[in-house]
Amino acid sequence: MGRFHKHPDGTEHEHHGADNQGHLEDQVGAGGHEDQVGAGDHGDMSGYQTGPERVVVLERIFGENDRLAAANRSTFDAAGVTAINMMSSPGAGKTAILRQTLACLPDTTRVAIIEGDIETSLDADRLAGYGAQIALLNTANGFGGECHLDAPMVASALPRLDLATVDLLFIENVGNLVCPAEFDVGAHHRVMVYSITEGEEKPLKYPVMFRSVELVLVNKLDLLPHLDFDLPLFLRNLASINPAATVLQVSARSTEGLDLWYDWLAEVGQR
Helix, strand or coil: CEEECCCCCCCCEEEEECCCCCCCCHCCCCCCCCHHCCCCCCCCCCCCCHHHHHHHHHEEEEEEEEHHHHHHHHHHHHHHCCEEEEEEECCCCCCHHHHHHHHHHHCCCCCCEEECCCCCCCHHHCCCCCEEEEEECCCCCCCCCCCCCCCHHHHHHHHCCCCHHEEEEECCCCCCCCCCHCCCCCCCEEEEEEEHHHCCCHHHHHHHHHCCCCCEEEECCHHHHHHHCHHHCCCCCCCCCCCCCCEEEEECCCCCCHHHHHHHHHHHHHC
């Protein structure tokens, strides 16, 4: 069965994967509505249906996610935790930046990480040993191998964290420039890590992601002399999509610019 996700700009696209008990769309898509959620094959659209019933199913899916996201946020607020949803394409450098962050933040800042990936514990292992609590979420285990985290997934990880001893929670989302932007997970802030190896045009090609964040960390700046990358053009493209976004130019390898990132974290942590 295909699953349709709705973008904030109103467009929709289909995800394929097995449905699993406990996943958001199992919770709200039951009751005989599967044929309205999508066709099973990419090439056969005979089962594809549109109309009011399908819209109702989508509204229920996103409405339930938003309800659970609000509950997550209330849990964070009650514990005095600032939660940050970190998103990017695969390989942009989220984990490398988090590793530097864990090494450089003051010892008085107590950190936890929800590590989202489809498979493996590779990124979680890279973040171990720095004193942070880590809860691994593999979406292949019980969540249909989804390309994003959603509010129920994040809620499922919270019992494995002692939030009473946490100041700052990073939710490292699955690497993807589309799906993670669609789902509120309950975080207070949305941050995107963008690698200059990805080209200047990505804000124009993936506007939903770039529009959804308040801070963009332009990473791998140490590679700029070796790439044919037009940084001013990228910044103009980004500003055309999200003129309100804060942009920090950084390098996880050389640590250039990361002090400004740490300053931003200190500021949002004082909410």
